[in-house]
Amino acid sequence: MSLISAQDLTKVYTVGELRVHAIKSVSFVVERSSFVSFVGPSGSGKTTLLNLIGCLDRPTSGSLTVAGADTSVLSRTEAADFRGKNLGFIFQDFNLMPILTVYENVEYPLLVIQNVSNEERKKRILSLLDTVGVLDQKDKYPDQISGGQKQRVAIARALVTNPRLVLADEPTANLDSKTAFRIIDTMHQMRDELGVTFVFSTHDRKIVSEVEHIYTLTDGKITEKAEGQGGGDV
Amino acid sequence: MFKLVKIAFRNLLRYKRRTLLTSSLIAVGVTFVLVFVSSSSAFKNLMISQITDSMLGHIQVHKQGYMASIDSLPLTMNLSQKQYEKLKKAILSVPGIQAYSPRIKFAGMFSNFMETTNIRINGVYPDKETDVVPLLPGRVKQGEKVIKKGEIFIPELLAKGLNVKVGNTVVVIATNRDGSVNGKQFRVGAVIESVTGPGGRDGYIHIEDAKELLRLEEMEVSEVALRLKDFDELHRVSSELQSALSIDVNKSGKPLFDVRTWEALSPFYNVSRMIEVMTFFIRLMLIAIVLISVMNVMIMAVFERIREIGTIAAIGTRPGKILYLFLIEGFFLGVVGTFAGIIITCLTTYIINAVEISFNFGRQVGLILSPRLEIEQIVLISVIVIVVSILAALQPAFKASRMEPINALRHV
Numbered sequence: 001m002s003l004i005s006a007q008d009l010t011k012v013y014t015v016g017e018l019r020v021h022a023i024k025s026v027s028f029v030v031e032r033s034s035f036v037s038f039v040g041p042s043g044s045g046k047t048t049l050l051n052l053i054g055c056l057d058r059p060t061s062g063s064l065t066v067a068g069a070d071t072s073v074l075s076r077t078e079a080a081d082f083r084g085k086n087l088g089f090i091f092q093d094f095n096l097m098p099i100l101t102v103y104e105n106v107e108y109p110l111l112v113i114q115n116v117s118n119e120e121r122k123k124r125i126l127s128l129l130d131t132v133g134v135l136d137q138k139d140k141y142p143d144q145i146s147g148g149q150k151q152r153v154a155i156a157r158a159l160v161t162n163p164r165l166v167l168a169d170e171p172t173a174n175l176d177s178k179t180a181f182r183i184i185d186t187m188h189q190m191r192d193e194l195g196v197t198f199v200f201s202t203h204d205r206k207i208v209s210e211v212e213h214i215y216t217l218t219d220g221k222i223t224e225k226a227e228g229q230g231g232g233d234v
Numbered sequence: 235m236f237k238l239v240k241i242a243f244r245n246l247l248r249y250k251r252r253t254l255l256t257s258s259l260i261a262v263g264v265t266f267v268l269v270f271v272s273s274s275s276a277f278k279n280l281m282i283s284q285i286t287d288s289m290l291g292h293i294q295v296h297k298q299g300y301m302a303s304i305d306s307l308p309l310t311m312n313l314s315q316k317q318y319e320k321l322k323k324a325i326l327s328v329p330g331i332q333a334y335s336p337r338i339k340f341a342g343m344f345s346n347f348m349e350t351t352n353i354r355i356n357g358v359y360p361d362k363e364t365d366v367v368p369l370l371p372g373r374v375k376q377g378e379k380v381i382k383k384g385e386i387f388i389p390e391l392l393a394k395g396l397n398v399k400v401g402n403t404v405v406v407i408a409t410n411r412d413g414s415v416n417g418k419q420f421r422v423g424a425v426i427e428s429v430t431g432p433g434g435r436d437g438y439i440h441i442e443d444a445k446e447l448l449r450l451e452e453m454e455v456s457e458v459a460l461r462l463k464d465f466d467e468l469h470r471v472s473s474e475l476q477s478a479l480s481i482d483v484n485k486s487g488k489p490l491f492d493v494r495t496w497e498a499l500s501p502f503y504n505v506s507r508m509i510e511v512m513t514f515f516i517r518l519m520l521i522a523i524v525l526i527s528v529m530n531v532m533i534m535a536v537f538e539r540i541r542e543i544g545t546i547a548a549i550g551t552r553p554g555k556i557l558y559l560f561l562i563e564g565f566f567l568g569v570v571g572t573f574a575g576i577i578i579t580c581l582t583t584y585i586i587n588a589v590e591i592s593f594n595f596g597r598q599v600g601l602i603l604s605p606r607l608e609i610e611q612i613v614l615i616s617v618i619v620i621v622v623s624i625l626a627a628l629q630p631a632f633k634a635s636r637m638e639p640i641n642a643l644r645h646v
């Protein structure tokens with residue numbers, strides 16, 4: 001079974017009298033351990049689609065199955081638990097907790113969401129920080145490190161719970177193109193090492209050349225499906 | 235849980251000035267209330283013991299109807315020998331009474347052979363009276379501490395007004411029950427300080443002298459004053475005594491004996507009630523201060539952290555945990571403020587005790603206010619403040635926990 005399967009997925013926002021069709025009857029599947037990108041201009045529906053996949057929002061119609069669960073029937077708390085167990089999130093603005101150190105930021109999902117033994121927890125955090133390349137920054141606070149480093153920390157945070165799927169909404173939008181490439185590279189490397197599925201969005205076509213599956217979104221519809229050079233080496 | 239506590243704590247430290255301001259406000263409120271409560275209750279207790287220990291006693295028993303005409307000190311309303319014996323038996327049957335003193339009270343004329351004025355006199359057994367009102371000997375300004383037969387203790391005002399000194403001979407004239415008049419010479423044994431309140435300007439003689447002066451054939455008493463072992467048992471003892479005496483009824487079917495605590499005998503009781511009412515309102519004010527200040531900071535905190543709330547909610551923090559996170563912050567604000575307040579209170583009371591603030595109450599001068607912090611008061615105030623802090627955080631915390639992650643994340 002596919003990790004994500006969307007059938008006639010539709011999302012309509014109602015703002016007063018106005019109805020905005022953000023996602024229009026979209027169907028696609030994402031297989032396990034794949035590396036997928038949704039590319040499209042501003043307003044094309046990328047964030048909306050990722051929010052639906054991430055159980056942060058509910059579809060207006062159509063069906064969406066993520067990791068075997070029908071996401072439209074989950075209660076608030078169930079959805080929170082589902083996200084904590086199965087999903088990892090990477091945000092455009094990094095969204096690290098300013099009051100926590102790099103180490104503590106990565107630790108947070110383990111502490112609040114899953115109860116893992118201290119020993120195991122420490123090992124996992126340190127090894128992840130090492131893999132994403134910010135181990136030497138572990139005792140600094142977010143405002144003491146660069147944007148690229150912040151996003152690496154965020155990648156580590158997204159991966160620390162061993163999720164099945166990591167969702168990243170424009171993870172590179174706030175980074176210069178060199179750093180952006182490196183971040184995509186790191187994500188790719190994580191996919192290769194851990195077998196985690198990555199789904200991310202971007203409006204910058206240049207950085208997705210390496211991605212395996214590239215969906216182009218236009219006005220809430222998938223208008224193109226392309227295979228990148230990333231290659232399915234899992 | 236511990237992790238939530240750590241995060242809440244760090245969040246408070248993040249806005250140091252605001253946290254400091256709020257907890258100082260709470261601390262000041264706590265200090266104010268505790269100092270007020272301990273000072274006012276010290277004042278109250280001091281006053282009560284002044285009044286009860288220098289003349290009133292804790293409880294008094296009269297014949298029914300005596301109190302209604304107390305101004306004229308009617309001899310016709312005295313308890314007879316038989317009734318007094320009954321009363322004594324009842325007093326001995328109720329546990330918790332330390333001492334009792336029978337008194338004959340009457341109004342008379344007091345003369346130094348040149349001038350005459352009126353006087354109210356208590357005839358007492360000196361040792362019994364001192365057991366019930368231990369501050370009486372302390373009121374003696376000049377002369378002996380203990381009343382002997384043939385002697386009279388007169389209030390300071392009278393001594394000054396008639397220019398009478400200790401050792402002088404005076405005469406007291408009193409109307410007997412049958413309307414005849416009798417006089418008796420006394421030696422002034424002591425001049426005593428007057429105290430505020432009913433009976434504060436009375437003179438004292440030995441009860442045997444009173445009996446003789448009033449030509450009583452057998453023992454009669456106007457009132458019996460009681461002192462308890464433990465003042466806190468006032469109401470228990472009073473009602474037990476009342477029920478022990480309730481079998482005796484007068485012709486109209488009312489109880490023969492009238493048992494009253496100091497509260498029904500001294501006007502100061504109203505002052506003490508007022509102090510209690512004020513204490514209540516001051517506590518209420520503290521609650522308002524804590525509620526408003528904590529709620530204010532927490533609303534700001536939630537508003538400023540909308541994106542963070544969205545983030546932690548998105549990565550799987552349950553709404554309940556987010557609620558806790560903010561409640562813990564409110565709790566901490568309350569705890570820190572209370573703790574600081576208690577420390578400042580301890581210092582303040584220490585200082586008040588050290589500088590010995592003295593005040594005058596009526597004719598008594600140089601009473602020293604010595605507030606004592608009662609552990610129950612501290613616990614009560616702490617619990618109130620901390621609970622109110624949590625309640626104040628509840629609404630903002632609830633709002634935070636109900637936020638939709640996508641809306642919160644979009645917030646700039």
Ligand SMILES: Nc1ncnc2c1ncn2[C@@H]1O[C@H](COP(=O)(O)OP(=O)(O)OP(=O)(O)O)[C@@H](O)[C@H]1O
Pocket residue numbers: 013014015020021022040041042043044045046047048049203
């Ligand atoms: N909560 C909302 N209420 C109403 N309309 C919305 C809401 N969220 C998104 N939209 C609309 O839905 C459409 C898709 O928005 P979405 O944010 O998914 O686009 P996007 O591809 O992520 O754009 P960007 O690159 O600017 O982030 C837009 O027209 C947007 O105005």
Ligand SMILES: [Mg+2]
Pocket residue numbers: 046047048169170
């Ligand atoms: Mg977007």
